[in-house]
Amino acid sequence: MRAVGLSTHIWSNNTRSVLLLAGFPVLMVGLLYGAQLILMGFGLIQGTARGLEDDLVLAGSMLGFTVPAALLISAIWFAIAYLGNQVMIDVMTGARKVGRRDAPDLYHQLENLCISRGVPTPTLRIIESASLNAFASGLHQGRYSVTVTRGLIEALSPDEMEAVLAHELTHILNKDVRTMVIASIFAGIISVIAELVFRGLFHVRGGKDNKNSGPLILIGMAIAGIGALLAVVIRLMLSRTREYVADAGSVELTKNPDAMIRALRKVSGRSKLAAPDEVQGMFLDNQPDASGIDAIFATHPSIEDRIAALVKYAGGRDEAWPSTSVPETRAYKDV
Helix, strand or coil: CCCCCCHHHHHHHHHHHHHHHHHHHHHHHHHHHHHHHHHHHCCCCCCCCCCHHHHHHHHHHCHHHHHHHHHHHHHHHHHHHHHHHHHHHHHHHCEEEECCCCCHHHHHHHHHHHHHHCCCCCEEEEECCCCCCEEEECCCCCCCEEEEEHHHHHHCCHHHHHHHHHHHHHHHHCCHHHHHHHHHHHCHHHHHHHHHHHHHHCCCCCCCCCCCHHHHHHHHHHHHHHHHHHHHHHHHHCCCHHHHHHHHHHHHHHCCHHHHHHHHHHHCCCCCCCCCHHHHCCECCCCCCCCCHHHHCCCCCCHHHHHHHHHHHHCCCCCCCCCCCCCCCCCCCCC
16 A cells, blocks of 8 residues: 555646646636627627627637737746745635744654655644644645644644644655645636636626627636636546545555544544635545535545545554544644
8 A cells, every 4th residue: 555656646646737737828718718709799899790600700819819818817827826825825724834943743743754755844834723634735845835723733642643744745745735736726716717707797788789699698608617617627637546645655654554544533524624625625634515416526535435445455443433522632732
């Protein structure tokens, strides 16, 4: 059940990252084309006054002017996201940076895990929330971070916390974290743009009539809808197997599957943390509030499935803590 150093898994993450980055300008162009059709349908852009096909061709020809603008916007957004992705995540989650003096026990655990793998220690961050959750973030060496919640610190024992830190470190080593950051910060803006297009429809006032207005608006809305559904597509691209792999990586680093199982048991049902959907995909646990269609598009496998995998493949023991009672453990009082 080896996770760290899986070349195929890392190659797959690198490929997804490239596809997400390359697809961003293409999707921007698609959304622009849809927006132009909608504006033409409402008479705010002059149509051909001929057939629908001619109007579609005219909107396509306008891309000669709008595509350079889309590429420029993409380049500006890439620069902003590359330089400020961690700031954005911190603002969205309420995370704050802490150092060795602020959290010596926690910092030493993370540092020891990194020394065992011969990698630099990521920046440590804490979210002042009673929720039990954690995540890794960053795009490259020297910019990686591991974030944990106050609730997690207070609920887990030292060996359980070490297991969670090892889980997040595995995401960094296997490049999962880079793919998730690109999906949440870079590609996530697509769904925002699409939403703005839809909201703009309720504030548009028609100009000169276009006899093809109905079909143009419908086609434009369909294209914008594709952009809105992209968030779901991205979720499907980011395989849920990454969590199984990170759990396995935790066991490989700590040699303690029982600690990872106990940590997951305590996290179960207590992981809800306020953040945008795209960022929640980075969390240690992110379970939907309901079953059915929500479960199908869940970003994470269930806690039960993850524990079952650790029992089956890593030889772990599941003591199955009662859901209504979390055992008292020594908290990190120095944090």
